[in-house]
Amino acid sequence: MLTVKRVGLMGAAGLVLLVASLPVRAHTYSDQGAAVLIWPKVVVKDGPSVFMDTMIQMSSTNPSEEVTAHCIYVNANNHCTNTGKVCANSLECIDGDSIGSCVAGWNETNFDVVLTAQQPIAWSASRGLGGSSFDDLPLEGGYLPCPGIRFGNPHPCPQFPIPGVKVGDQSNAGTMVPSVAEAPFIGELKCIQADEQTRRPFGPCGDEGQEECPADSLTGTAYIQRYEELDAGGPPGALDVAQYNAVGLKSTGQNDGNGVLQVGGNPNSAEYSPCPKQLVFDHLFDGSLDPIDGQGRSETDLTLVPCSQDLRTQIVTPVNALFLIYNEFEQRYSTTKQVRCLLDSPISRIDTSQPTRSVFHAAVTGTIAGQTFIDSVGGGLVGVAVLKYQRAVQTAGAEGEQEGGRISSSPFGSAAYSLAGMNERVDDPSTGAVESEGDRIVIP
Amino acid sequence: MRVQKRSPWLAGLTMGLAGLALFVGRAGADVTIDRAGSVVIFPKVIADGQRDTLITLSNVSNMPVMAHCAYVMGAGFCQRSGDLCQIDLDCPEIEGQPNPCVIAWQAGDFDIWLTMKQPTMWRVSTGRVFDPTAVFDRSKDPEKRAKCHNSYRQDDPLGCPGFFFASAEDFAAGNGGQINPPPFAGNFRGELKCVEVAPDGSLVQGDHLKGEATILTLGSSQISRYNSINVLGAPGDGDSPTIARLNGSDYNACPEAVEMTHFSIDGNNFVAEGIGADCEATGCPVRTELTFIPCTQDLVGSITGEPERTGVGLEIYDEFETRATSSLVLECWSNLDLSQIAEGFGFDGSTLKKTRAATEQDTVCRAGANRGSTCTSDAQCGAGGVCGPRTGILALVEQFFETDETLAAEPTGVAATAAASAYMVSNDSDADIARVGRCRGALSTTCTSDSQCPAGLCRRNSTQGCLVDADCVTTNAQCTGNDDPAPCCSGVGTGTCPAPNAIPENGDICDRCMNDEIFLAEPGF
Secondary structure: OOOHHHHHHHHHHHHHHHHHHOOOOOOOEOOEOEOEEEEEEEEEEEOOOEEEEEEEEEEEOOOOOOEEEEEEEEEOOEEEOOOOOEEOOHHHHEEOOEEOOEEEOOEEEEEEEEEOOOOEEEEEOOOEEOOOOOOOOHHHHOOOOOOOHHHOOOOOEOOOOEOOEOOOOEOOOOOOEOOOOOOOEEEEEEEEEEOOOOOOOOOOEOOOOOOOOOOOOEEEEEEEEEEEOOOOOOOOOEEEEEEEEOEEEOEOOOEOOOOEEEEOEOOOOOOEOOOEEEEEEEEEOEOOEOOOOOOEEEEEEEEEEEOOEEOOOOEOOOEEEEEEEEEOOOOEEEEEEEEOOOEEEEHHHOOOOOHHHOOOEHHHHOOOEEEEEEEEEOOOEEEEEEEEEEEEEEOOOOOOOOOOOOEEEOOOEEEEEEOEEEEEOEOOHHHOOOOOOOEEEEOO | OOOOOOOHHHHHHHHHHHHHHHHHHOOOOOEEOOOOEOEEEEEEEEEOOOEEEEEEEEEOOOOOEEEEEEEEEOOEEEOOOOOEEOOHHHOOOEOOEOOOEEEOOEEEEEEEEEOOOOEEEEEOOOEOOOOOOHHHOHHHOHHHHHHHHHHOOOOOOOOOOOHHHOOHHHHHOOOOOOOOOOOOOOOEEEEEEEEEEOOOOOEOOOOOEEEEEEEEEOOOOOEEEEEOEEEOEOOOOOOOOOEEEEOOOOEOOOEOEEEEEEEOOOOEOOOOHHHOOOOOOOOOEEEEEEEEEEOOEEOHHHOOOOOOEEEEEEEEEEOOOOEEEEEEEEEOOEEEEHHHHOOOOOOOOOOEEEEEEEOOOOEEEEEOOOOOOEOOOHHHHOOOOEEEEOOOEEEEEEEEEOOOOOOOOOOOOOOEEEEEEOEEEOOOOOOOOEOOEEEOOEEEEEEOOHHHOOOEEEOOOOOOEEOOHHHHOOOHHHHHHOOOOOOOOOEOOEOOOOOOOOOOOOOOOEEOEEOEEEEOOOOOO
């Protein structure tokens, strides 16, 4: 006779078999609506010759209701211990007799964005978004397109009725996007679909007897824009734009509505789709000749941010990234790097300060194309890559010179693209794992 | 009072199953840029003398992977002037005579082998550059080549691992690696598809391929780079060697709709002036191109057949939540500037537009005399008719960022370019993104896998019932008695096909859950 205990054991065995057979497809999404969006690379630079800004674009896919996003800029700048200035290395921290160290910093700024139904919106990181204006093109001025009829806005949203929404019924009221904390700035942006009142994810929802969690309604893109003033006598400055889709985490359909976002891990408690266990991206090895027209050299920048972040205590838990690099000869190289808060680096400077000696450099690997797998230990990672080309141009000589001019580097072109993921950071009960494979985002 | 004891084991089992369902049940359509797949799609490939494209393709697995690839020419030529075009508006009249745009639509296929974890790349305009430097071409040194054989895999027909640098002898022997330029090279605008196959040419749902395309404006450093759209395999029992069925049984289905956010016509890049770009005269406008491709393609019939043609509905929102609609005709491949679509995108005081594109959820004749017409039954499609779902679509957006310098009478630079993948979205009230199919012979019944449909019908022998492809073997009687014989027949009214229970090349298939499908030419391994 089957006892309750035996039935329970059989049920557990069945669960193990079910786990082994179910195709777990959950992962990060750069091409679907999500409940959490991560822009891993937000850059602002204010000269002296290179100027950069990032346009953040976010849209709602909700057909009829407003959507609130609780957003967080994470500032990953390093600062001098003596002057507090932004720095790249300690040599920049020598101020007269005062010698400081360049130490990593990590702090956050949070704000809310309220989107009307189906609305696209955008702002520049250096300026932000807020307030109202009677200008015809409010976004261009950094103003809200739909501040609300009560402000006498000439652009009631929607202007004409759409199914389920009255004219002027929705607005961006509650939105105030600050500029990033400082310039230059390197960091990331996270936006979480949230309850407008609590500024936390909706919840509790999804459990029996409770309302359903809202559908994933956020999509987003970043445009990293660069303008370089060139040397006198050289070609004129030129604009360059690199665009990437934000990395998305979908809701699992259950959420307790607190400020701790469970990303992957235990399926019973996960609130968002898991980060991948392994990232994969194709790239050209740094220093390789442009294989299209052979006129420039290529370089790739890689930006990685950890999936787990405690933004409340602002304690950074480093993640170790293990890089496995394959060239076109199927030869393999490897290196490791610790990711604290944010890693933004040309790939040939990940393992060395001398790029031509790097396992990411064409001079070492001997081929142009490469494929790199990134395993993470101590947490998951998401990221974005930027391919850059730079051509050398012969500038005109001075008047009267028979052979004049010089070779200078023209402003480069760049293009951003997403990293693919393999396997998910999900607990597998069959292995008897004690510690969760998942990640956790704690919001302030 | 009776107290009901709860079993903690059963309660835990229930919760576990519910938890797993949360991961599986809410997963979106697995047509994605975020994972490797079995079908890799590059929607926008340009090699027209003004721009060129670098394709990178890689194998993420620890085993060798083979792929069958096909370029699809999607642009056309003005009938009288011969200029490249996409729509008739691109072809001005000549001497008062109409000069229509005739879509070229031609496919050029090739096969590629990738060793474990191998990346590779090639330039579209010239194909694979197999000997860029003598240092790496070991084939020129017989001693070095012998060492390469001995030190890696002696019996590997590819010779050195990484056949990018294979010798001319290897190419002549057909040992993979040779990638010819696409049709109309120098005037090519279209797409590229690669499908994972086994050594015998049969389709493999291994999910081992991923890639990127980099489009360069020649003479500049301006590049756009986008991730390939990858279709993941499904655990189905599809056994056709030449038809990839995106129906949830063989491969995952295309999305119900695609969505892109971009600048409006004449929308200004409000960031550019703030970082020093010259925008005083022009405002730094942004030009946008939208690229659409059908999910369904008949690459076998691309020599003598017709391109996939469908209407695409557009729903457009701006930042003021103002809604507009528009439409366009997608014939094989469509790459249109917003100004060419115009309706719905006109400058109306908005900076941004969010465009959702989708095809109708109706059924059209997939085969038969009335191919392309709407239908509700096979009989409406004429002789040999098959009524099935309309094709889905995939999309890409590329934007061109102008400044005063690039728009000057004598430009001193080229526009910055940036491409991004479209978002895959649901187009109805449920959260499921994947397109549903229709059961053959019961078109009112939607499906996401063959198991949800009753017995199907063979595609070619459209009155024969079937459950799997093997049930649809073409017989000799069909060769002799059929005005439109299967390709395995040697001619109309004559010829034979392979023995029963064999799957003939390019032969018949069993339609149950019909959705998008890609007909491929037979690989050349």
